[in-house]
Amino acid sequence: MIRDSLKAAQVAAMKGGDKPRTAAVRLILAKIKDRDIELRTSSATIDDDAMVTEVLQKMIKQRRESIAMYEQGGRAELAAQEASEVAIIEEFLPAQLDETAARAAIAAVVAETGASSLKDMGKVMAEVKARHASEIDMSKASGWVKEALAG
Known part of the structure; x- marks a missing residue:
């Protein structure tokens, strides 16, 4: 621990x-x-x-x-x-995912939740935080989620 x-x-x-x-x-x-x-x-x-x-x-x-x-x-x-x-x-922090792995995890969450637009950002961020809060810097994750939903 x-x-x-x-x-x-x-x-x-x-x-x-x-x-x-x-x-x-x-x-x-x-x-x-x-x-x-x-x-x-x-x-x-x-x-x-x-x-x-x-x-x-x-x-x-x-x-x-x-x-x-x-x-x-x-x-x-x-x-x-x-x-x-x-x-x-x-x-003392657990190992963080590198940017590539973090983006892949976010893309997986976007696909699983069926998110298609920026309106779904809250739902995606909640799921990313629930699954990967200790592995991903959440301040960077919001930008990556926006990119994933916009792109």
Whole structure:
């Protein structure tokens, strides 16, 4: 499980005296704990690895947005710090499909759902997320789904 590897990485980073890595892993574990608390009130059950992957992907997206803003503002040192956190977070993500495989998976979903126009985008995106959320970057997937439905 991803959660176990995160806890082991935290212990290893602490023992190794790697303060930036320890801080990043603690931040990840805190976000996961926040998500656990949110899910206590909901009746939906979600696979632990899927939930952790979702949290990690959201954290990466937030950091990439921050990097862009820091670079625009001329704050290279803060952008570099965010980039190092992205690298640490990505270590714990399951392997992502490359673009070709992701497009093929999207094409398969489009064919199976019978989607034929952009009106069906919501239905296709929901199915792609249900099947491949941990394998495909959903921010890129929306563009690929648009291309698949338009083409």
